[in-house]
Amino acid sequence: xxxxxxxxxxxxxxxxxxxxxxxxxxxxxxxxxxxxxxxxxxxxxxxxxxxxxxxxxxxxxxxxxxxxxxxxxxxxxxxxxxxxxxxxxxxxxxxxxxxxxxxxxxxxxxxxxxxxxxxxxxxxxxxxxxxxxxxxxxxxxxxxxxxxxxxxxxxxxxxxxxxxxxxxxxxxxxxxxxxxxxxxxxxxxxxxxxxxxxxxxxxxxxxxxxxxxxxxxxxxxxxxxxxxxxxxxxxxxxxxxxxxxxxxxxxxxxxxxxxxxxxxxxxxxxxxxxxxxxxxxxxxxxxxxxxxxxxxxxxxxxxxxxxxxxxxxxxxxxxxxxxxxxxxxxxxxxxxxxxxxxxxxxxxxxxxxxxxxxxxxxxxxxxxxxxxxxxxxxxxxxxxxxxxxxxxxxxxxxxxxxxxxxxxxxxxxxxxxxxxxxxxxxxxxxxxxxxxxxxxxxxxxxxxxxxx
Numbered sequence: 001x002x003x004x005x006x007x008x009x010x011x012x013x014x015x016x017x018x019x020x021x022x023x024x025x026x027x028x029x030x031x032x033x034x035x036x037x038x039x040x041x042x043x044x045x046x047x048x049x050x051x052x053x054x055x056x057x058x059x060x061x062x063x064x065x066x067x068x069x070x071x072x073x074x075x076x077x078x079x080x081x082x083x084x085x086x087x088x089x090x091x092x093x094x095x096x097x098x099x100x101x102x103x104x105x106x107x108x109x110x111x112x113x114x115x116x117x118x119x120x121x122x123x124x125x126x127x128x129x130x131x132x133x134x135x136x137x138x139x140x141x142x143x144x145x146x147x148x149x150x151x152x153x154x155x156x157x158x159x160x161x162x163x164x165x166x167x168x169x170x171x172x173x174x175x176x177x178x179x180x181x182x183x184x185x186x187x188x189x190x191x192x193x194x195x196x197x198x199x200x201x202x203x204x205x206x207x208x209x210x211x212x213x214x215x216x217x218x219x220x221x222x223x224x225x226x227x228x229x230x231x232x233x234x235x236x237x238x239x240x241x242x243x244x245x246x247x248x249x250x251x252x253x254x255x256x257x258x259x260x261x262x263x264x265x266x267x268x269x270x271x272x273x274x275x276x277x278x279x280x281x282x283x284x285x286x287x288x289x290x291x292x293x294x295x296x297x298x299x300x301x302x303x304x305x306x307x308x309x310x311x312x313x314x315x316x317x318x319x320x321x322x323x324x325x326x327x328x329x330x331x332x333x334x335x336x337x338x339x340x341x342x343x344x345x346x347x348x349x350x351x352x353x354x355x356x357x358x359x360x361x362x363x364x365x366x367x368x369x370x371x372x373x374x375x376x377x378x379x380x381x382x383x384x385x386x387x388x389x390x391x392x393x394x395x396x397x398x399x400x401x402x403x404x405x406x407x408x409x410x411x412x413x414x415x416x417x418x419x420x421x422x423x424x425x426x427x428x429x430x431x432x433x434x435x436x437x438x439x440x441x442x443x444x445x446x447x448x449x450x451x452x
Contacts, residue, residue: 079318121353254340323375
């Protein structure tokens with residue numbers, strides 16, 4: 001892939017303004033005149049692209065001592081080494097060097113020979129959980145193997161990030177109450193006596209609070225809640241194909257394009273047609289798309305989604321993607337192929353391995369919405385075909401679903417574009433002077449597993 005300049009990246013993302021991104025209300029009058037999305041985006045790109053060529057090369061030489069500039073240029077052209085030209089200087093994504101050894105097959109083999117193969121931190125939990133779900137789930141009762149958790153989630157705004165006395169507005173993630181495999185959600189406490197829980201109709205489930213900043217002190221927002229998360233499994237190979245009701249609202253909505261990130265470009269239309277080929281049923285098409293993405297797009301650390309114009313095209317261009325990126329590619333290819341598909345996200349909550357996570361759902365006529373975790377893919381630890389294809393129609397018990405869509409308004413509405421304009425997981429914060437970006441606050445989650 002040809003390296004891009006920051007100017008080109010900004011031009012590609014100019015529609016993400018406070019008024020047009022669908023996640024914000026117009027800024028207050030005293031800030032509207034000074035806020036520009038182009039300036040905001042430039043700063044976001046500068047956070048992501050912050051390493052010099054020598055800094056990146058220093059890491060690569062640990063495994064490839066005779067590294068040459070020609071090799072660097074070759075990896076840049078392929079998208080395996082992500083960089084951007086800023087004011088005439090080539091700067092690299094902060095995880096570019098580590099990603100190289102995940103993306104490029106030869107580099108991956110070199111690192112594995114030196115360090116051994118990487119294993120997913122979720123593997124120990126899922127080695128037990130997947131057989132548990134497979135053994136308990138049925139076509140009539142696909143939800144199984146519940147796990148109860150107590151969670152304390154904290155967002156801490158750095159001291160003096162906001163002038164003393166100013167009000168900080170904060171949105172924390174909260175488990176959805178309208179997902180069938182997620183139940184008995186209970187809020188046990190919050191750092192502020194006054195708070196607002198988003199109604200179930202909101203696509204992003206949030207707990208909203210406000211607090212005034214104090215000079216020299218961090219501003220801490222927290223919540224504690226309990227909920228039960230179960231696994232789910234649908235054996236798609238045994239589901240009799242039924243024709244879609246193409247007049248239904250579900251079908252029309254979830255086979256349509258979106259303004260951003262689900263676009264039926266000529267390139268993606270051609271790719272979907274090539275992948276699905278002569279597949280006769282929605283399940284056959286979905287499986288071919290699932291396998292294709294598993295085979296060709298390895299996981300790699302991702303730059304902030306707000307800096308990317310079209311995430312599925314980005315995955316195809318660069319030959320890699322993280323969980324949300326490959327999920328959006330899967331969803332787009334499914335919709336092009338006439339399969340209703342949607343985005344879902346929140347956290348993976350595996351003991352010792354919690355993290356942000358995104359996945360997808362597809363709609364099967366006569367069955368309903370079925371989970372698909374494209375990023376978990378076909379796990380190396382699978383011991384049989386049931387486990388190998390588990391995440392095509394299944395999901396493990398260790399989840400916290402927060403979002404039933406992406407890029408939707410928060411509740412109450414945010415005045416400035418979000419730090420993450422696509423997903424919502426870590427939380428969001430702002431004051432009347434502007435959005436508080438990820439560099440100005442931190443987050444943490446403590447989980448108690450109540451079944452143990």
